[in-house]
Amino acid sequence: MNRTRLTIQDYGLIGDLRTAALVGRNGSIDWFCAPHFDSASLFAGLLDAERGGSWRIAPAGPATAEQRYRPGTNVLVTTFHAESGGVVAVTDFMPAGPARSSRPEIFRHVACEQGEVPVAIEFAPRFDYARMPPHLIRRNAGILATDRDDEVVTVSASPDLTWNLHDGMARAMIMLKSGQDFWLVLRYDDDEVHPVEAHRPKAALETTAEWWDAWVSQLAYHGRFRQEVERSALALKLCCYEETGAILAAPTTSLPEWPGGDRNWDYRFTWLRDSAFVLYALDRLGFETEGTRFMHFLNRVARRKDGSHLQIMYGVDGRRELPERVLDHLAGYDGSRPVRVGNAAAGQFQMDVYGELFATANVWRRRHPLTEGIWATLRDLADWTSQHWRRPDLSIWEPRNEPRHYVYSKVMAWVALERAAAMARDHGLPGDIEHWEKEAAAIHADVLAHGWDAARGTFVQAYGEPQLDAALLAIPKVRFLPRHDPRVRSTLHAVRSELATTCEDLIYRYRAPDGIAGEEGAFVVCSFWVIQNLALTGNVQEAERLFRLLLRRASPVGLFAEEIDPRTGDQLGNYPLALSHAALINTALILEKLRVPLD
Numbered sequence: 066m067n068r069t070r071l072t073i074q075d076y077g078l079i080g081d082l083r084t085a086a087l088v089g090r091n092g093s094i095d096w097f098c099a100p101h102f103d104s105a106s107l108f109a110g111l112l113d114a115e116r117g118g119s120w121r122i123a124p125a126g127p128a129t130a131e132q133r134y135r136p137g138t139n140v141l142v143t144t145f146h147a148e149s150g151g152v153v154a155v156t157d158f159m160p161a162g163p164a165r166s167s168r169p170e171i172f173r174h175v176a177c178e179q180g181e182v183p184v185a186i187e188f189a190p191r192f193d194y195a196r197m198p199p200h201l202i203r204r205n206a207g208i209l210a211t212d213r214d215d216e217v218v219t220v221s222a223s224p225d226l227t228w229n230l231h232d233g234m235a236r237a238m239i240m241l242k243s244g245q246d247f248w249l250v251l252r253y254d255d256d257e258v259h260p261v262e263a264h265r266p267k268a269a270l271e272t273t274a275e276w277w278d279a280w281v282s283q284l285a286y287h288g289r290f291r292q293e294v295e296r297s298a299l300a301l302k303l304c305c306y307e308e309t310g311a312i313l314a315a316p317t318t319s320l321p322e323w324p325g326g327d328r329n330w331d332y333r334f335t336w337l338r339d340s341a342f343v344l345y346a347l348d349r350l351g352f353e354t355e356g357t358r359f360m361h362f363l364n365r366v367a368r369r370k371d372g373s374h375l376q377i378m379y380g381v382d383g384r385r386e387l388p389e390r391v392l393d394h395l396a397g398y399d400g401s402r403p404v405r406v407g408n409a410a411a412g413q414f415q416m417d418v419y420g421e422l423f424a425t426a427n428v429w430r431r432r433h434p435l436t437e438g439i440w441a442t443l444r445d446l447a448d449w450t451s452q453h454w455r456r457p458d459l460s461i462w463e464p465r466n467e468p469r470h471y472v473y474s475k476v477m478a479w480v481a482l483e484r485a486a487a488m489a490r491d492h493g494l495p496g497d498i499e500h501w502e503k504e505a506a507a508i509h510a511d512v513l514a515h516g517w518d519a520a521r522g523t524f525v526q527a528y529g530e531p532q533l534d535a536a537l538l539a540i541p542k543v544r545f546l547p548r549h550d551p552r553v554r555s556t557l558h559a560v561r562s563e564l565a566t567t568c569e570d571l572i573y574r575y576r577a578p579d580g581i582a583g584e585e586g587a588f589v590v591c592s593f594w595v596i597q598n599l600a601l602t603g604n605v606q607e608a609e610r611l612f613r614l615l616l617r618r619a620s621p622v623g624l625f626a627e628e629i630d631p632r633t634g635d636q637l638g639n640y641p642l643a644l645s646h647a648a649l650i651n652t653a654l655i656l657e658k659l660r661v662p663l664d
Contacts, residue, residue, distance in 0.1 A: 071095075073320060073398075073636040074620035076111075077132050077141040078300065081159035082307035084169050085316040087111060087640075088157045090130045090621075092123035092143055099169045099218070099253040102306060102313050102381055103333040105193045107218060107253070112319060112404050113395040118191030122155050122175055122249070125183040125238060132622050138277035139299050140270070141622070144178075151180030153241065162276025164269040171251040172266055177241035184241055186226070186249070189234040192216045194392050194406070199233045204258035207249075208235045211256075221250045223261035285351030286650075288657035293616055296623035297646035298350055301343055304643045306381040310358030311335040312343050313381060315627070315639035321401035322628050322638045326583035329401055331408045332627075332639040334387060336378045337363070338461065339644045341421035346650040348428050356429045363422065364442045374414045374453070375446065387411040414468065416458040419450045420477025423484040424543060430488060444496045447485035451497070451504040454478040461536050466580030470528040472516035473536040479508040480543045509545070517552065523559035524552070532577035533563050535591035538598045548601040557598045564591075566631035570614040586628035586637040589615075593648035597655050605659045612652060625649065 076087040076095070084104070086097040095110035095117070109117030123130075127148040134141055140158040147153065156174040160166065175184060190199050190210045197212040207221040208228060224247055226237040239247065248266040252259075280302065286294050304313040318331035344356045366383050367375060376385055389409040397404050426443055435443075454475065457468035482505035489496040515528040526534035537556050541548035564572045571587035572595055592615055599608035618634060619625055625645035627638025 070399075073626055073640050074624070076620070076624075076640065077134065077143075077157075077622045078303055078316065078624065078641060079139055079141050079157050079159050079171070080303040080316070081161050081165050081169060082303070082305055084159075085303055086157075086159065086171060087317070088132075088141055088143065090132050090143060091121065092130070092145070092155050093119045093121035094157070094171065095119045096317060097171070098316075098333070102316055103331075106195070107190050107192060109191065109195055109395065111317070112398055113195065115396070116191065116195045117395060118189050118195055119187070120171075120189065120251070121185075121187045122173060123185060124151070124153055125185040128153075134296070134299075134622055135274060137281050137295070137299075138274045139303055140274050140277070145182075147180070147182045149180060149182065151182035151243075152178040153182045153184060154178055156270070158270060158273050160269045161273045162279075164272035164276070166252075168255055169253045170264075172264070172269060173249040173251075174246060174266065174270065175241070175249070176246035177243050179243055181240065181242045184239050186237045186239075187234060188220055188236075190218055191233070195395065196392075201230045201233065201235050203228055203230065206260045207258045209256065209258055210235075217254060217256050219252050219255055219258045221248075221252070221258055221261045221264060223247050223249075283351050285349075286654065286657070288653060288660075290612075290616070290653040290656075293619070293623060294350070294650055294653050297649045298347065298352070300624055300641050300646045301347060301643055301650075302352075302355075304343070304641075305355055305358075306335070307358075309382055310355075310360075310362035311379065311381040311383070312340040312355070312359060313643065314339045314378075315642045317639045318406055319401070319404040320398050320626065320637070320639045322585040323401075323583055324399055324630070324635075324637070325401050326585070327401070327403060328581055328583050328585055329397065329403060329405055330410075330639070331389070331406050332642070333381075334378045334408060334411070335362075335381055337375070338377065338415070338418045338421045339647075341418075341425040342647040342651075343643050344425050345428055346647040346654075348425075348432075349654055350650065353432060356425075357433060360426070360429060360433075360439055364439050367442050367446065374449070375418060376411060377413060377415045377418050378408065378411050385411070410459075410463040413459045413463060414456070415460055415463070416450070416454060416456070416474040417461050417471075417477035419446055420480035420484075420543070422446065423481040423488075427484040427488060430492070435488070435492060435494065440494050443485065443488070444494075447482060447496065447501055450478050450481045450485075451501055454482075454504065454508055462534075462574060462579065464579035464581065466578065469526075469530070470515070471534075472512060472524050472526060472528070473534060473539060475508055475512045475516065476540060476543065476545050479505050479512070479545060482508070512545075521559065522552075522555040524556045526575060526577055530577070532575060533560055534577075535560055535564055535572060535574045535588065535594060538591070538594040541598065541601050542594075549603070553598070554602050557595070557602060561595060568631045570611045570618075571629055571631050586630045588628055589625050589642065589645040590627075590648045592629075593645075593652045597652050600652075600655050600659050605656065609656055612656060616649075 110119035460471035
C-alpha cells in the first residue's frame with residue numbers, strides 16, 4: 066500500500082466516551098489507547114510511523130481518498146477512489162449508547178461501491194506505547210494479539226481471510242467487486258476471537274448512529290453556523306468520559322505546537338478550566354447532562370483537607386498524580402521530540418481556574434438545584450480565593466518559569482468571588498458574602514491600578530511588565546468591564562496589533578518568554594476570542610467575516626487542533642482540542658445574538 070505522510074488535519078476521530086481513535090484519510094488507525102483515554106497506546110503510528118503501530122485498510126493500488134462523518138453522528142466514512150475506477154468505502158465507529166459493550170471495540174466496514182478493487186489489510190498492534198512487542202496468533206475467526214503478559218486484543222474478520230503473520234504484523238488481501246462488503250471488529254481485553262456475526266455489526270452500526278443522532282437532536286442552536294456548531298458539539302461529546310463525568314482536553318499526546326519543536330504535551334486529562342469552557346458551551350446549546358455529571362466530578366475531586374490550592378487537572382478517573390515522563394524510543398510526530406506522557410503542570414498554582422469554575426457553575430445553577438454538597442465545595446473554593454488572590458501564579462498558559470501577578474488570573478479571581486456572592490444571595494445560601502464582595506472590589510481596583518498601561522492604552526499580561534496576552538480579551542466577556550468601555554476597545558486593538566500573524570484571522574496567544582524552548586503556532590482559541598471581542602464592541606460584520614475565514618481552517622471533517630501554522634495553514638498541537646471547539650460554539654452564539662442583516 067502507498068504510505069503518504071499525513072498531516073494532523075488528515076485524521077477523523079471516533080470514540081465511545083471511554084477512549085477514542087484517530088483514523089487517517091489513508092484508512093489507517095494511527096492512535097488508539099485502551100481501555101481508557103489516558104491508558105497506554107495500542108496504536109501510536111501518529112507518533113512514530115515505523116515503531117508506533119497501526120491498523121490500515123485501503124486499496125492495494127494507487128487511490129485518492131476523502132473523509133466525512135455520517136450526518137449527526139461520530140460515524141466516520143473514508144471513501145477511496147482507486148486509479149482503476151473502483152470505489153471503496155471504509156466506515157469506522159466505536160459502539161456507543163445501547164450498542165456499547167463492557168470492552169472497547171472498533172468496528173470497520175469495508176464496502177465496494179463501484180468496479181473491482183483489491184483491498185489490503187495491515188494490522189500491527191504495539192502494546193504499551195510500542196514498548197512491548199506483540200505476539201500474533203491465528204484463530205479460526207481472525208487474529209489474537211498479546212504482549213505475552215496481561216494485554217490482549219482480538220480482530221474478528223468476515224469473510225475468512227488468509228493472514229500472513231510476520232514480524233509483529235498480520236497482512237491480508239481480498240478482491241472486492243461492486244456490492245460486496247466485509248466487516249472487521251477489534252475487541253480489547255478478550256482472549257476469544259468470536260466470529261464477526263456474534264458482534265452483530267450491522268445492528269451495532271445502526272444503533273450507534275441512532276444514539277448519536279438522538280443526542281445531537283437536543284441542540285438548541287438553529288443559526289447560520291448550524292453545521293459547524295453541530296460538529297463541534299459532537300467533538301466535545303467524544304471528549305466526555307462517561308464513567309466519571311470528567312472532560313478531556315484532547316485525546317492525544319505530544320502533537321507539536323511547532324513542527325520539529327519540543328512543545329509537546331500530554332492533553333489526555335481533565336483540566337478544570339477547559340472543562341468549564343466546554344460545559345458553558347454545551348449548556349448554552351441545551352445539553353444539560355454533561356454539566357450535571359461534571360459538577361459531581363468536581364465535587365469529588367475538589368475536596369481538600371490540607372488547605373492547598375485546587376489542582377488544575379486530574380486523570381479522567383479523578384486521580385491526582387500525573388507524573389510526566391519522556392518516551393525516548395518514539396520518534397515523535399514529524400520528528401518532533403520529546404514524546405511525553407503525563408503532565409508536570411498538574412502541580413502548578415493557577416488562580417484563574419477558580420473563576421472559570423464559578424462562571425460555569427453560575428450558568429449551570431440557573432436550571433439545576435445547587436445541592437448542599439456542591440455548594441459546600443463551591444463555598445470553600447470562594448473562601449480560598451478570597452484569602453489567596455494576592456499570590457502570584459502561573460495562570461492559563463502554564464509557562465515553566467517563575468510565578469507572576471497575571472492580570473487574567475486576577476480578573477478570574479474577581480469572577481469567582483463576584484459570582485459566588487451572587488449565587489449565595491440569589492438562593493439564600495450560607496457563605497461570607499460581604500467578605501467575598503469586599504475582596505472582589507479590592508481585586509477590581511488592584512487590576513485597574515497595576516494591570517493597566519495608560520501610556521499604551523492597554524491591559525498587560527502581568528503587573529509591571531510590557532507584554533500582552535490574548536487572554537485579556539476575557540475582560541468584557543466576564544463583565545469585569547462593560548464591553549463598550551474604551552479600555553476594552555483599546556486592549557483589543559493592542560492585542561490584534563502586537564500579537565498579529567501574517568494572517569488576519571489568526572493571532573498568537575502571547576510572545577513573552579515562558580521558560581520553554583522553541584516557537585509555537587497561532588492559537589485557535591485566541592483567534593476566536595478576537596472575533597468575539599469585535600462583535601461585543603460593535604463590529605459585528607467584521608467579526609462574522611473573520612469567523613467565516615477561520616472556519617475554513619478546520620480539518621476536512623470539521624475538527625480543530627490547538628494551534629495553526631500561519632505559514633502553511635496546517636493544524637498544530639493536540640487534536641481535536643475541546644477548548645477550540647468550545648470557543649467556536651461560543652463565538653457562533655455571540656454572533657447569532659448580535660446578528661445584523663447581511664448585504
